Amino acid sequence: MDLLFSSLSIKRFIYVILVAILACIGMVYAHHHEAYWLVWSAFIMSLITTGDSFKRRVTTILITGFAAAFVAWLASIIQSPLLLALYLFVITIICVSLAYRRPVTFFQAFIINLFAILSACLHVPFGSELARFIFICGGVMIAALLQMVFYPYFIRNELQPYLVISIRNLKKINKDIFTCLLQPDYPDNVYLYERRLHLAKTNFLRALQRLRDITILAEMKLSESEKASHDTWLSRLNELFENMMDYSQLRRRISDYSTLSLCAEELAGISREIGVCLDAIIAHLKRKKFFPNTNKLNEYIQALERQYHQVLQVASPEPLAFVLFIDSLTTFSKTMEALYANAIPASSHLS
Amino acid sequence: MQMPFQHPVTYRELTSVSPLRQVCSVAVAVFIAFMVGYLYSFGNEFWIPLTAFFVSQTTRGTPLRQGMTIFLIMVCAILISFLFILLIKKIVIVYAIVACIFTLVSYLAFIYRPQSKQTYFMTMLFPVTLLFAVFSPVSVVAVLQDRIFDTAIGALIGILCRFVVLPVKLDVAFSEGVVPTLAAMNEFMEALMTKNNLAERRLQVEESLIDMYPSWIYEVGFNRGLRSGFRFFLVNIERVSEVLFSMDYLIARGMDVSHSHELQRHLGIVMQKNQQLLLLLIQYFNQGKIGEHMQDYTADMNELENILRLVIPDNMEGLMLSPALLLITAFVRDMRDLRMLLLDLVKSVA
Numbered sequence: 001m002d003l004l005f006s007s008l009s010i011k012r013f014i015y016v017i018l019v020a021i022l023a024c025i026g027m028v029y030a031h032h033h034e035a036y037w038l039v040w041s042a043f044i045m046s047l048i049t050t051g052d053s054f055k056r057r058v059t060t061i062l063i064t065g066f067a068a069a070f071v072a073w074l075a076s077i078i079q080s081p082l083l084l085a086l087y088l089f090v091i092t093i094i095c096v097s098l099a100y101r102r103p104v105t106f107f108q109a110f111i112i113n114l115f116a117i118l119s120a121c122l123h124v125p126f127g128s129e130l131a132r133f134i135f136i137c138g139g140v141m142i143a144a145l146l147q148m149v150f151y152p153y154f155i156r157n158e159l160q161p162y163l164v165i166s167i168r169n170l171k172k173i174n175k176d177i178f179t180c181l182l183q184p185d186y187p188d189n190v191y192l193y194e195r196r197l198h199l200a201k202t203n204f205l206r207a208l209q210r211l212r213d214i215t216i217l218a219e220m221k222l223s224e225s226e227k228a229s230h231d232t233w234l235s236r237l238n239e240l241f242e243n244m245m246d247y248s249q250l251r252r253r254i255s256d257y258s259t260l261s262l263c264a265e266e267l268a269g270i271s272r273e274i275g276v277c278l279d280a281i282i283a284h285l286k287r288k289k290f291f292p293n294t295n296k297l298n299e300y301i302q303a304l305e306r307q308y309h310q311v312l313q314v315a316s317p318e319p320l321a322f323v324l325f326i327d328s329l330t331t332f333s334k335t336m337e338a339l340y341a342n343a344i345p346a347s348s349h350l351s
Numbered sequence: 352m353q354m355p356f357q358h359p360v361t362y363r364e365l366t367s368v369s370p371l372r373q374v375c376s377v378a379v380a381v382f383i384a385f386m387v388g389y390l391y392s393f394g395n396e397f398w399i400p401l402t403a404f405f406v407s408q409t410t411r412g413t414p415l416r417q418g419m420t421i422f423l424i425m426v427c428a429i430l431i432s433f434l435f436i437l438l439i440k441k442i443v444i445v446y447a448i449v450a451c452i453f454t455l456v457s458y459l460a461f462i463y464r465p466q467s468k469q470t471y472f473m474t475m476l477f478p479v480t481l482l483f484a485v486f487s488p489v490s491v492v493a494v495l496q497d498r499i500f501d502t503a504i505g506a507l508i509g510i511l512c513r514f515v516v517l518p519v520k521l522d523v524a525f526s527e528g529v530v531p532t533l534a535a536m537n538e539f540m541e542a543l544m545t546k547n548n549l550a551e552r553r554l555q556v557e558e559s560l561i562d563m564y565p566s567w568i569y570e571v572g573f574n575r576g577l578r579s580g581f582r583f584f585l586v587n588i589e590r591v592s593e594v595l596f597s598m599d600y601l602i603a604r605g606m607d608v609s610h611s612h613e614l615q616r617h618l619g620i621v622m623q624k625n626q627q628l629l630l631l632l633i634q635y636f637n638q639g640k641i642g643e644h645m646q647d648y649t650a651d652m653n654e655l656e657n658i659l660r661l662v663i664p665d666n667m668e669g670l671m672l673s674p675a676l677l678l679i680t681a682f683v684r685d686m687r688d689l690r691m692l693l694l695d696l697v698k699s700v701a
Contacts, residue, residue: 009458009461009462012458012461013454013458016457016458017454020450020451020453020454021450023450024446024447024450027446027486028443028446033488036486036487036488039482039486040482040483040486043450043453043482044479044482046457047457047475049461049464081385081386081389082386084385085382085385085386085389086382088381088382088385088400089378089379089381089382092374092377092381092404093374093375093378096370096373096374096377096378097370097374100370100373100374101370103468103562106468107468107471110408110472113404114401114404117381117385117397117400117401118397118401118483120385120400121385121388121396121397121400121401122396122397122488165464165465190586191569191582191586194586194589195569198566198569198589201560201589202467202560202561202564202566203465205560205561206465206467206561207465208557209557209558209561210465239600239603242596242597242599242600242603243600245593245596245597245600246596246597246600246601246681248593249593249597249685249688252590252688253684253688320680320684321684323670323671323677324677324680324681324684326671327671327677327681328681331604
C-alpha cells in the first residue's frame with residue numbers, strides 16, 4: 001500500500017476512470033451494433049504500461065491498437081471458415097513466437113492475437129466490417145489520447161515509485177534471509193524458504209532492471225546533478241542487494257542450526273532495524289517525516305559481536321562464518337549511513 | 352584437463368532458443384477450437400476459441416492445474432455477469448459496475464508492479480472475461496448455459512493440446528532455462544578474475560535469473576516425482592549466483608590481493624577449476640552426459656587456504672581487527688563455497 005497515494009498512482013486511477021467513462025459513453029451514444037468494440041479496445045489498450053517515455057508509451061498503444069484493428073478487420077472480411085481457421089493459426093504462430101522471442105512484447109502480441117480471435121468468431125453484417133475497424137481505432141485513440149494525463153513529469157513520476165518498489169523488495173529479501181536464520185524448521189523445509197527468497201530476489205531484480213531502463217532514458221533529459229543522483233541511487237541499491245547476498249551466506253555456512261538460537265534475539269533485532277533503516281529511505285522518497293538513524297542497528301550488531309566473543313566462538317563449529325557475517329552487517333550499516341549522508345540532502349531529513 | 356568446450360557458447364547466443372513446441376501447441380489449439388466452435392458451438396459466440404487461447408497461456412510447470420484455474424475463473428466471471436444482468440434491470444448500471452470492477456483490478460495490478468507476465472495475466476483474467484461477457488452483442492441471460500458449455504469445451508481443447516501437441520519435455524525445458532543461466536555465471540566468474548566488463552557480466556546474470564531461470568519448477572502442484580531432483584538443482588544454482596554476487600561485492604569493497612603474487616595465482620587456478628566444473632554442468636545439460644572429470648578438486652583449494660593461513664593472523668580477534676585481511680578471507684571462503692556447491696551439482700549428475 002506504499003504507493004497507493006503516489007502521484008503516479010493517482011494519475012493512473014484518474015486515467016483508467018476517464019477511459020472507462022469515455023468508452024462507455026461512446027458506446028451508449030454510438031447506437032451501433034458494433035459499438036461494443038469501442039469499449040473492448042479502450043479497456044484492453046488502457047492496460048498497456050510498457051514504454052519508458054511518454055512518446056514510447058503512446059507509440060506502443062497506437063501500433064498495438066492499429067495492428068489489432070487491422071487483424072480484426074481482416075478476420076471479419078474472410079468468409080470461408082477453413083480459411084479463417086488457417087488465418088488464426090498463422091496469426092497465433094506470429095504473435096506467440098514474437099512473445100517468446102521478445103518477452104517485453106508479450107502483452108502487445110497477446111492483444112493482437114486476442115482481437116483476431118474475437119473478430120473471427122463474431123460475425124459481422126455485410127458492410128459493417130469498416131465500422132468494426134473504426135470502433136476499435138476509436139477505443140485505441142481514447143486510450144492513447146488520455147495518456148496525456150501522464151505527460152507532466154512522466155519520467156520523474158516513473159522513477160520515484162520504482163525506487164520505492166526496489167527498496168520495499170530489499171526489505172522483503174532481508175526479512176526472508178533472517179527468517180531462514182531464525183525459523184527452527186528451515187533445515188527441514190529448505191525449498192519452501194528458498195522459494196520465498198527466490199521470489200523476493202526476482203521481484204527486486206525486475207524492479208531494478210526497470211529502474212535502470214528508465215534512468216538510462218532519463219539521462220538525456222536530466223541535469224548533471226540529477227543524473228549523478230540517479231546513478232548514486234542505482235549503485236547504492238546494487239550495493240545493498242549484494243551486501244544482503246553476502247550476509248545471507250551464513251544460512252549455508254553453518255552446519256548446526258541450534259547455535260543460531262543462542263543469538264536469536266540479536267538476529268531478530270538486526271532484521272527489524274534493517275527494515276526500519278530501509279523504511280526511512282522510503283519515507284524520504286515519499287517526502288514524509290522520517291528520522292534516519294543506524295544507532296539501534298549498530299547496537300544490535302555490537303550485541304551480536306559480544307555474543308560471538310562470549311558464546312558463539314566456542315559453541316559454533318564454524319566461528320569464521322559468524323565473523324564474516326558480523327563484518328558484512330557492519331558494512332551494511334556503514335552503507336546505510338553513507339546513503340543518508342550523500343543521497344539524502346541533510347535539509348530534507350525532517351521535511 | 353581438456354575443457355569440455357573448446358569454444359563455450361556465450362550467454363547471448365543461448366537466449367534465442369526457438370519456442371517451436373509452445374508456439375505449435377497454442378496455434379493448433381486455436382485452430383481446433385475455432386473449427387469446433389464453428390461446427391458445434393452451443394452459443395455461436397467466441398467462447399470456445401477464447402478459452403482455448405487463454406488456457407494455452409499456462410507455464411510449463413503445471414498446465415493442467417493452471418488450465419483448470421483459468422477455466423474456473425472464466426466460469427465465475429460468466430456467472431457473475433449473468434447475476435448482474437438478472438438482478439439489475441438497467442443495463443447502463445451493469446455497464447458502470449463492470450467498468451468499476453475493471454478499473455479497480457487494473458489499478459491494483461498497477462500498484463503491485465512489476466509482476467511477471469503470468470501473474471499479470473491471472474490478475475486481469477477475471478475482469479477481462481467479465482468485460483467480454485457483459486459488453487457482448489448477445490444477452491448473457493439467453494445463453495448462460497451455452498457459454499458455460501462452450502467454455503468447458505474450449506478449456507478441454509486447450510489443456511489437451513498442451514499435453515498432446517508437441518508436449519513440453521520437462522528435462523529439455525529445464526535445460527533450456529538452466530544452460531543460459533550457467534553460461535552467464537561462467538562469464539561472470541571470468542570477469543571476477545580479470546575485472547573486465549564486470550558490471551555487464553553481472554547484469555547478464557541478473558537478466559538470466561529474471562528471464563531464463565526455470566522458476567516454474569517451484570510451482571505448487573509440480574510433478575512430485577521430478578520435483579525434488581529439479582529443485583535441488585534450482586536451489587543450488589541460485590546459491591551459486593548468490594556467492595558470485597557476494598564476491599562481486601567484496602571486490603567492490605576493495606578486496607585486493609595484488610600484494611601477494613602467490614595468493615593471486617592460486618585464486619586464478621581455483622576459479623579456473625570452478626569454471627571447468629560449471630562447463631561440465633553445461634555439457635551435461637546440453638548433451639545429457641558428462642565428460643571426463645576425474646581430477647582432484649580439493650588439492651588446489653587446500654593449497655589456497657594454506658597460503659591464506661600464512662598471510663592472515665592465527666586468531667579470530669586479530670582477523671577482526673584487519674578489514675583488508677578479513678575481505679581476503681571472505682573472498683577465499685566464497686571461493687570454497689562455490690567449489691562445494693559446484694561439486695555437489697556435478698556429483699549429482701555424474
